[in-house]
């Protein structure tokens with residue numbers, strides 16, 4: 209991808225050089241971090257626009273600042289497209305990130321000291337779902353459900369038992385490292401039994417939901433939060449959706465509740481990304497993401513690796529190394545040597561420290577944007593298996609590094625994700 213950095217190169221060589229280094233890294237590495245993706249150049253152009261200069265506290269047409277006519281147009285487009293993508297009555301496109309989106313939902317729905325129930329961090333949950341090191345865990349009384357050790361899937365009986373025992377005001381669904389579909393209706397009926405509200409945090413699977421390839425939680429939940437930069441393939445940011453009863457409170461919880469002025473340049477980029485996701489070709493992309501994850505997972509299983517839950521329904525899988533000498537940290541370092549970028553991850557029943565872990569999380573959204581097909585995914589599954597089976601063998605590492613470099617050379621990071629000329 210080409211960029212015009214003519215001013216930056218002169219003004220600040222140190223920052224310029226570091227950015228060039230990162231652009232090269234993104235081109236030379238196979239990116240398998242499940243939460244990352246490559247945005248289109250159009251998204252980056254909107255993000256790099258003079259809209260960053262504008263203050264626009266408030267909502268479109270109800271701003272605390274003058275001069276908001278054009279940023280209002282942008283935010284209305286973003287909001288309308290978000291509602292259309294997810295079939296939601298209300299949307300607020302201002303949260304700066306997924307964590308900020310969740311903070312706004314909590315502020316809207318809860319009082320300090322209220323009880324919440326979410327998925328355990330070491331079973332795939334997120335820090336913002338009540339971890340003691342996050343404000344959610346410090347402000348609210350958090351309980352956690354987990355995966356059934358036999359199946360690697362969410363244990364709905366345990367969810368119901370915990371809900372009846374602790375009577376949380378909010379049940380949180382959604383995860384950062386869960387490879388399976390969610391039973392939104394099952395959670396809703398448990399929430400109804402105890403009069404709880406429900407949040408679905410679809411930060412990871414939002415793109416699959418938007419494409420209609422993962423069940424949509426919107427009909428079942430008061431609140432849905434997401435990031436815009438993972439499978440949704442937009443700029444780094446957050447988004448909250450709400451039904452008609454909660455939208456007013458949710459808007460005030462975003463501003464002034466948890467944020468100041470919205471990042472209008474990022475909102476413009478969200479609008480562009482939502483437009484891309486509404487294009488019919490995005491569905492083909494999302495379908496390929498899932499096909500690729502399943503092809504890669506199948507190859508790893510065929511090569512003798514265990515996966516949490518045995519496979520995947522979505523864009524990610526978790527290799528479970530708990531019965532091996534190799535830790536998640538060793539595995540991700542070995543893969544890093546051949547320019548396959550992944551992250552170490554805790555697994556259910558984790559026995560190693562969170563800095564070491566017994567798991568590796570692999571996701572296909574970024575590599576699929578780059579043109580990976582199911583055949584490539586199976587071939588790369590073999591490369592991963594080769595490295596993890598002989599992490600200290602220089603000959604293996606050097607052969608795999610060559611194969612990775614050749615694939616990356618043949619598949620440059622694309623500037624354009626949707627062929628607009630074919631449509632207009």
Ligand SMILES: *Cc1c(COP(=O)(O)O)cnc(C)c1O
Nearest residue numbers: 305306307334383384409411435
């Ligand atoms: C990534 C993620 C978030 C946080 O998003 P940030 O933009 O990094 O703040 C929140 N919830 C879940 C489930 C996530 O996976």
